[in-house]
Amino acid sequence: MSLLLGCIADDFTGATDLANTLTRQGMATVVLLGVPRAEAAVPDADAIVVALKSRSNPVAEAVEMSLASLAWLQRTGARQIFFKYCSTFDSTDAGNIGPVAEALLEALGAEFTVACPAFPTNHRTVYRGYLFVGDVPLSESSMREHPLTPMTDSNLVRVLQRQSKGKIGLIAFETVEQGSGAIRSAIGRLRAEGVRVAIVDAITDAHLLSIGAACHDSMLITGGSGIALGLPENFRRAGLLEAREADTLPAVNGHAAVLAGSCSAATRRQVGRMKQRCPWLQLDPRSLHDGDQPVKKALEWAASRLGADPVLIYSTAEPAVIEQAQVELGRERAGQLVEAAMGKIAQGLVRMGVHRLVVAGGETSGAVVTALGIEGLRVGAEIDPGVPWTASIGEAALALALKSGNFGADDFFLKAFEKLETADERR
Numbered sequence: 001m002s003l004l005l006g007c008i009a010d011d012f013t014g015a016t017d018l019a020n021t022l023t024r025q026g027m028a029t030v031v032l033l034g035v036p037r038a039e040a041a042v043p044d045a046d047a048i049v050v051a052l053k054s055r056s057n058p059v060a061e062a063v064e065m066s067l068a069s070l071a072w073l074q075r076t077g078a079r080q081i082f083f084k085y086c087s088t089f090d091s092t093d094a095g096n097i098g099p100v101a102e103a104l105l106e107a108l109g110a111e112f113t114v115a116c117p118a119f120p121t122n123h124r125t126v127y128r129g130y131l132f133v134g135d136v137p138l139s140e141s142s143m144r145e146h147p148l149t150p151m152t153d154s155n156l157v158r159v160l161q162r163q164s165k166g167k168i169g170l171i172a173f174e175t176v177e178q179g180s181g182a183i184r185s186a187i188g189r190l191r192a193e194g195v196r197v198a199i200v201d202a203i204t205d206a207h208l209l210s211i212g213a214a215c216h217d218s219m220l221i222t223g224g225s226g227i228a229l230g231l232p233e234n235f236r237r238a239g240l241l242e243a244r245e246a247d248t249l250p251a252v253n254g255h256a257a258v259l260a261g262s263c264s265a266a267t268r269r270q271v272g273r274m275k276q277r278c279p280w281l282q283l284d285p286r287s288l289h290d291g292d293q294p295v296k297k298a299l300e301w302a303a304s305r306l307g308a309d310p311v312l313i314y315s316t317a318e319p320a321v322i323e324q325a326q327v328e329l330g331r332e333r334a335g336q337l338v339e340a341a342m343g344k345i346a347q348g349l350v351r352m353g354v355h356r357l358v359v360a361g362g363e364t365s366g367a368v369v370t371a372l373g374i375e376g377l378r379v380g381a382e383i384d385p386g387v388p389w390t391a392s393i394g395e396a397a398l399a400l401a402l403k404s405g406n407f408g409a410d411d412f413f414l415k416a417f418e419k420l421e422t423a424d425e426r427r
């Protein structure tokens with residue numbers, strides 16, 4: 001089998017979200033963590049998602065990692081490239097969505113790409129270039145208070161233009177509603193006007209399918225996991241994608257834990273709910289700048305509590321508390337301290353026999369999975385939209401669910417472990 005779709009995701013939860021969509025649409029998909037080494041074995045898959053932790057890095061670093069991933073994917077024969085970012089368009093005026101998209105276009109020798117973060121199942125829709133989260137514009141959602149990428153402008157044409165050198169355009173709702181032919185004509189018009197990237201409106205999955213179909217011959221597609229919905233069908237129609245059996249993940253026994261470094265509204269609710277059901281410990285970034293003592297203490301705390309029920313360790317906090325920590329430590333340092341601590345705690349927990357791990361937060365997941373030295377993930381059952389269980393590739397598989405901050409129902413953590421147990425019982 002040869003690789004059809006090569007994907008580059010700017011965070012780890014985004015990567016498993018995208019792999020989940022592609023898997024459910026019939027593409028055998030593997031996630032590789034970090035820029036693949038030149039000599040890395042190419043997994044037998046229809047799609048490979050390279051998971052980067054590049055969303056909040058300096059622009060030059062994000063571009064370099066993305067281009068190195070692209071070069072590897074091209075060497076493996078990928079026919080089309082997908083750049084995946086968050087459905088809430090997480091970025092700053094410096095980047096990294098615009099600069100990475102433009103660098104990929106240039107490296108591919110392509111002139112134009114679409115940008116569509118819509119994910120209607122998770123209530124992210126784009127209308128006239130404005131991104132809505134549920135009933136409110138992005139800038140009125142909890143994303144305005146994100147610790148690293150606060151989103152205060154809902155107009156994505158403006159947001160992307162500020163990050164980009166080339167001209168940004170819009171393919172609006174009326175066109176998308178008419179289907180893939182109309183979208184292709186609009187792409188032709190915009191290209192003639194010198195537009196490099198166009199935000200594309202989408203409110204329903206039907207819109208996403210039309211956009212996917214319209215992009216069947218695009219060298220580069222960019223967006224959330226939503227627009228990947230329509231891509232497998234393109235390969236199927238071209239006779240390139242064979243039907244095959246769904247992947248079953250190995251049974252993973254061991255203790256269970258939740259690590260939450262996300263401060264997003266959904267995670268705050270999920271942590272609140274989980275605290276009523278299991279032992280919990282809160283980390284305060286202000287206590288973390290002074291050596292490994294807090295990590296040691298957290299692991300001692302966990303050692304005496306690991307048993308049949310999961311344990312919960314979180315740094316999740318309300319915006320006012322985060323702000324206080326950021327004033328004292330600086331925004332980046334506060335984030336880095338928590339991420340480093342979560343990574344070390346994960347290593348300690350795995351040594352103590354935790355083999356089922358739910359991680360909340362994109363950056364947090366990146367830190368945890370990197371600290372655990374995991375190279376790749378296979379995709380299993382979906383817990384809630386956009387969040388599947390995965391199994392690490394290699395010996396002694398770990399079961400991992402990497403949850404994007406704002407994804408999942410309020411009972412997500414419990415539901416995740418129940419889902420794993422049901423899968424085990426069925427074996």
Ligand code: ADP
Pocket residue numbers: 146147148261262263264267284285315316317321322325326334335336337338339360361362363364365403404405406
């Ligand atoms: P999400 O998926 O919700 O965006 P992320 O893990 O990507 O979550 O981002 C959350 C960021 O906030 C991480 O860098 C994390 O280390 C940082 N963080 C977590 N808890 C706190 C806190 N209490 N104070 C300041 N920053 C925090």
